[in-house]
Amino acid sequence: MAIFGSGVHPKDCKSLSSGVPIGRMADPQKVWVPLSQHIGKPAIPVVSAGERVLRGQLIAKKAEGISANIYSPIAGTVQGVVGHITASGKKRDHILIENDFTDEGIDLPVREEWTQEQLLARIEEAGIVGMGGAGFPTAIKFDVKGKADVLVVNGAECEPYITCDDRIMIEYGSELMQGVRYCMQACGAKYAVIGIEKNKPEAISAITALAGKGIRVCRLRTRYPQGAEKQLVYGCTGRVIPEGKLPVEAGVVVANVHTVLSVYRAVALGKPCYERVMTVSGKGVREPANLWVKNGTPLREIAKLCGADEGSARIVCGGPMMGEAVFSLKVCTAKTTSSLLFLDATECEEKSASACIGCGKCVQACPMGLSPTFIEEALFRKDYAEAKRYGASACIGCGCCSYVCPAKRFLTQSVRLAKKIIAERKV
Amino acid sequence: MAEISNYKVAASPHALDGKTTRGIMADVLIALLPCTICGVAYFGLYSLLLIVLCVSTCFISEQLYNKIRKKPYTLDLSAIVTGLILALNLPPRAPWYIPIIGGVFAIVIVKMLFGGLGKNFANPAATARVFLLLAYSGLMTRYIGVDMADNLLSVDVVTAPTYLSGGIAAFRGSFFGVRDYWGYVLQLLFGTVGGSIGETCKIAILLGGAYLTIRKVIDWRIPVVYLLTAAVMVLVCYGSASEILLQLLSGGMLFGAVFMATDYATSPKWRYNRVLYAIGLGVVTVLIRRYGVYPEGTSLAILIMNLFVPLMDKYILPVRFGQMTKAGKRAPQVMKWSMRAASAALALALIVAVPIVATRPQEYPYVISAERTAAGEYVFEAGGMFPIGGTPRERTYRVTIDAQARTVVSIEPISENNKGYVAELTLFIGKTRHEIAVMSGKDLSTDSEFSATYTNTELRETLLQCFDYIEERGGNANG
Numbered sequence: 001m002a003i004f005g006s007g008v009h010p011k012d013c014k015s016l017s018s019g020v021p022i023g024r025m026a027d028p029q030k031v032w033v034p035l036s037q038h039i040g041k042p043a044i045p046v047v048s049a050g051e052r053v054l055r056g057q058l059i060a061k062k063a064e065g066i067s068a069n070i071y072s073p074i075a076g077t078v079q080g081v082v083g084h085i086t087a088s089g090k091k092r093d094h095i096l097i098e099n100d101f102t103d104e105g106i107d108l109p110v111r112e113e114w115t116q117e118q119l120l121a122r123i124e125e126a127g128i129v130g131m132g133g134a135g136f137p138t139a140i141k142f143d144v145k146g147k148a149d150v151l152v153v154n155g156a157e158c159e160p161y162i163t164c165d166d167r168i169m170i171e172y173g174s175e176l177m178q179g180v181r182y183c184m185q186a187c188g189a190k191y192a193v194i195g196i197e198k199n200k201p202e203a204i205s206a207i208t209a210l211a212g213k214g215i216r217v218c219r220l221r222t223r224y225p226q227g228a229e230k231q232l233v234y235g236c237t238g239r240v241i242p243e244g245k246l247p248v249e250a251g252v253v254v255a256n257v258h259t260v261l262s263v264y265r266a267v268a269l270g271k272p273c274y275e276r277v278m279t280v281s282g283k284g285v286r287e288p289a290n291l292w293v294k295n296g297t298p299l300r301e302i303a304k305l306c307g308a309d310e311g312s313a314r315i316v317c318g319g320p321m322m323g324e325a326v327f328s329l330k331v332c333t334a335k336t337t338s339s340l341l342f343l344d345a346t347e348c349e350e351k352s353a354s355a356c357i358g359c360g361k362c363v364q365a366c367p368m369g370l371s372p373t374f375i376e377e378a379l380f381r382k383d384y385a386e387a388k389r390y391g392a393s394a395c396i397g398c399g400c401c402s403y404v405c406p407a408k409r410f411l412t413q414s415v416r417l418a419k420k421i422i423a424e425r426k427v
Numbered sequence: 428m429a430e431i432s433n434y435k436v437a438a439s440p441h442a443l444d445g446k447t448t449r450g451i452m453a454d455v456l457i458a459l460l461p462c463t464i465c466g467v468a469y470f471g472l473y474s475l476l477l478i479v480l481c482v483s484t485c486f487i488s489e490q491l492y493n494k495i496r497k498k499p500y501t502l503d504l505s506a507i508v509t510g511l512i513l514a515l516n517l518p519p520r521a522p523w524y525i526p527i528i529g530g531v532f533a534i535v536i537v538k539m540l541f542g543g544l545g546k547n548f549a550n551p552a553a554t555a556r557v558f559l560l561l562a563y564s565g566l567m568t569r570y571i572g573v574d575m576a577d578n579l580l581s582v583d584v585v586t587a588p589t590y591l592s593g594g595i596a597a598f599r600g601s602f603f604g605v606r607d608y609w610g611y612v613l614q615l616l617f618g619t620v621g622g623s624i625g626e627t628c629k630i631a632i633l634l635g636g637a638y639l640t641i642r643k644v645i646d647w648r649i650p651v652v653y654l655l656t657a658a659v660m661v662l663v664c665y666g667s668a669s670e671i672l673l674q675l676l677s678g679g680m681l682f683g684a685v686f687m688a689t690d691y692a693t694s695p696k697w698r699y700n701r702v703l704y705a706i707g708l709g710v711v712t713v714l715i716r717r718y719g720v721y722p723e724g725t726s727l728a729i730l731i732m733n734l735f736v737p738l739m740d741k742y743i744l745p746v747r748f749g750q751m752t753k754a755g756k757r758a759p760q761v762m763k764w765s766m767r768a769a770s771a772a773l774a775l776a777l778i779v780a781v782p783i784v785a786t787r788p789q790e791y792p793y794v795i796s797a798e799r800t801a802a803g804e805y806v807f808e809a810g811g812m813f814p815i816g817g818t819p820r821e822r823t824y825r826v827t828i829d830a831q832a833r834t835v836v837s838i839e840p841i842s843e844n845n846k847g848y849v850a851e852l853t854l855f856i857g858k859t860r861h862e863i864a865v866m867s868g869k870d871l872s873t874d875s876e877f878s879a880t881y882t883n884t885e886l887r888e889t890l891l892q893c894f895d896y897i898e899e900r901g902g903n904a905n906g
Binding site: 008010011089160230231234240241242243245313314316318320321322323324325326327341343347348349350351354355356357358359360361363364366367368369370371373374389390391394399400402403404405406407408410412413 | 435436437438439440441442443444446447448450451503505543544545546646691692693694695696697698740741744745746747748749750751755757
């Protein structure tokens, strides 16, 4: 097992929800399904107001280029395409559907034997995107034209609190294995490595017991960001993805555990991607849970179900290291929303930046080998070439530098900004 | 869309490490506590007064500077840390104005004028010490010995040499029964020797260093590689293995390595740059000590190496994960492996060279024969051609040394053929090796006879060789 240097070791806090079996949340009265649940262009609505839709019916078609199909998570009546806020605080188009509670559904056709092309077509058709959080359309990622020989499945789940992948590996082990085989066939990989952090012994033993020919389980050191693409590939295969290149350059395709499960559901059961498992956790939640949640469910419904304290110090969509703090529980879930955290004041600090004391902890912590403090300094001087020399363009935004900073400086944001400016101005 | 509640949003990451600037400074203060306590216990309450003066000067001058420049007050404890480190660097009987001048210099000139916390290019305490050494060299090298009972309330200055300025005359004969070399080492370790307030007790410093390392406040690489390099350099420059421990445990080297070289703002940020920096520190310190005019080199070495830090930070960068060379290969980790190799080479050199140098057969040219009598005494026939007044003249003696007390029992001349220049034998009778070793030229000179000083000096050397001969043969002097 190769280990990447540096990184940080935040308290994992996973025990809050890691023992809770995956439940299913009752369908909400109304869903606002975002048209943009993935990287790339928003999908184009194919339904209009007043139309009745079934669960699993296509409601928005993928646009040209990078995009993904969107399916109705419930049976009901389309109220129209409305503007609604997203977790990042922007107003975006959502399809509003009112539930009629008949739960009438349609599935995609299923066949016994699949060819590689058919599998890729199904993955594309089912609107599957990277469900670890990135939201990159999986069909495009898998279409590597034989240039990859390894499929790395990301079961690291290095973000604190989140346990949905852990529970999926424990409860849906055999489905997952079948999904891994479909994925291997789709991307033409010869073997698969499932990387799991050592702090999930139950998942490791469950998956190891099921791993068949060509599938290997790799126990990874518990270290954030072990689940970041480059670090994961290095940990599982010892291969290094060249800077600024995709994993396929190193002959690797990476897929999240939940993505693999979605592939299984789409291929074997004909269920398109319209729901996911979410972790609801944090000290502000009375009953932390892992739940199947329909896409487009307002966060308030989830908060009510789990007895969450709406007055929590901070409410976060995603993990505490990279997730976004939401300012309204009206925000709705998407394919990529892996968790909803209600953090109390002891779990997240309100910080104000003070002078850099030059301790160099950010330099030691950066898993990419950058020098965040010098990048920030260069950014403030508007010396973008210097920021680039210190490696700003290679930032993966993991947040380790801000995490360790004793002066509580906003290093991650500075480096991200420097990276953005460098890209825009082609420094 | 009206619902925008009081939810607090903030940029990720939302979880933060518990460490704060103030917490780190508090950790350093805790780590300095043992040194402070030892310093006050060894050198008396007057040194506590100096410490209080220095710390308060540093704190007040920083706040005054902030007030004048209309900046917010800085209550992050860093001025207190600087003040305490500087105070522990002062001689125990420095006049009251020394900590005040030093404190103002450290804070205002070295730190605040360059932009305050984290912006100073040189370590404030080290720079202030060097400044005081240049401006008040007499006062800054006036050390006193350790005597807990006498020092407690005294303000007297009874100067005592340190090992670096006066050789082994700085030591007492034995440390709780441990004589000679290991006695000296133990005295240095426990700090019962002259020196600055906080830097004599090495046990206290090591305790503080261990605390800071466990709390991950300092990078262990800096002190470890610094001392390792210094050890190898001592071996090379002094050609003696026994000198290593005496040099490393003398003066401010250990204190500087743990508390001053590791200063955040003035040490490199990347771990392998830190190794390079520490190697530089070790080399410069020993060169100053061995070939410079100052007996103490740590502060100056830290100051010199501080000046290279911005250059190292700018041009020696970590290799990024996935960084490629122009040829499309993975960029090699040159710095990482060369620094690891250098550290390993230094350690290996030390492990290999120390036993070789230490077991090099000692020459005892003045020992002619030796035997152990039944009465528990060593009887030597010792002497040879003494260079007296530039002319070699033969002098041989029968030297008797008590095996238990390790004192000179008697010295009888066997041949003193040229009349005159006769050694004053009574000078040495009843004395231990240490007492003989620390005799200075003044002790050995005599008014009665011209050039007897030469004879006395050579006889002293002869006696020391006899003692060492017993030491080396482990008391079995029969050959």
